[in-house]
Amino acid sequence: MKTCSKCKVTKPKAEFSKRLDGLQPKCKACANAWRAAHYLEHRETILASAAAYYIENKVEIDAAHSAYRAAHAEEKAAYNTAYYFTNRERIRTQQALYGAGYCSENPEKYAAQSAKRRAAKLQANPAWADPDAITLIYADCAFMNGVTDVRHEVDHIVPLISKHVSGLNVEFNLRVTPEKTNRSKGNRHWPGQEWIMRSPG
Ligand SMILES: [Zn+2]
Numbered sequence: 001m002k003t004c005s006k007c008k009v010t011k012p013k014a015e016f017s018k019r020l021d022g023l024q025p026k027c028k029a030c031a032n033a034w035r036a037a038h039y040l041e042h043r044e045t046i047l048a049s050a051a052a053y054y055i056e057n058k059v060e061i062d063a064a065h066s067a068y069r070a071a072h073a074e075e076k077a078a079y080n081t082a083y084y085f086t087n088r089e090r091i092r093t094q095q096a097l098y099g100a101g102y103c104s105e106n107p108e109k110y111a112a113q114s115a116k117r118r119a120a121k122l123q124a125n126p127a128w129a130d131p132d133a134i135t136l137i138y139a140d141c142a143f144m145n146g147v148t149d150v151r152h153e154v155d156h157i158v159p160l161i162s163k164h165v166s167g168l169n170v171e172f173n174l175r176v177t178p179e180k181t182n183r184s185k186g187n188r189h190w191p192g193q194e195w196i197m198r199s200p201g
Helices: 028-056 058-071 073-086 088-099 107-121 131-147 179-183 193-198
Strands: 152-156 174-178
Touching (some): 028 131, 028 174, 058 073, 073 088, 107 131, 131 152, 131 174
Antiparallel strands (some): 152 174
16 A cells, blocks of 8 residues: 555555656556646647758657558458447438538538537546637647648547546546557557656747
8 A cells, every 4th residue: 555645545555656766656646646637738839840850850750650550450450440340320411511511611620529429328427627728728739730741639638438437528638649549558658758747838
């Protein structure tokens, strides 16, 4: 057991991330809350740094993503097929709306609404969520897709469905990540992330 330096709650050691000389002082929940708040507060700096980092390291980053996509092509195709058959009705409705121009004119609003519909089934939309903050994060994602060749997605930091806990569809639980990290929860890091998170202000 270990006591978190932030929330002061004594929790099992598995609730703390490891670091070289032992465990992090803050529990995972507090560390995630800090990262999410840090993102919202410094999002312009973080996005600008991420875009600059990408441009500077484009060759290596693109090569790493191509290699990853090639190595996981079959897995991804199977995932897409299963996803399509599970969500056929909704995908067709979306395509019809897209044809009518609604989604293409308001892509970030539409993406935010889609996430809200998914979360509604899991009762994960708290009344205190800020819809404007959520839409802003989807706009950030669209920005990153515009300035880089790597597809970015909005990720629930604590997943809506996971083994032990369920995340909420709320601005503090959302962040923009390259597609690769969103699909494999084991890999939470991408080039430049550490550097961006550690940079002052
Ligand atoms: Zn804590």
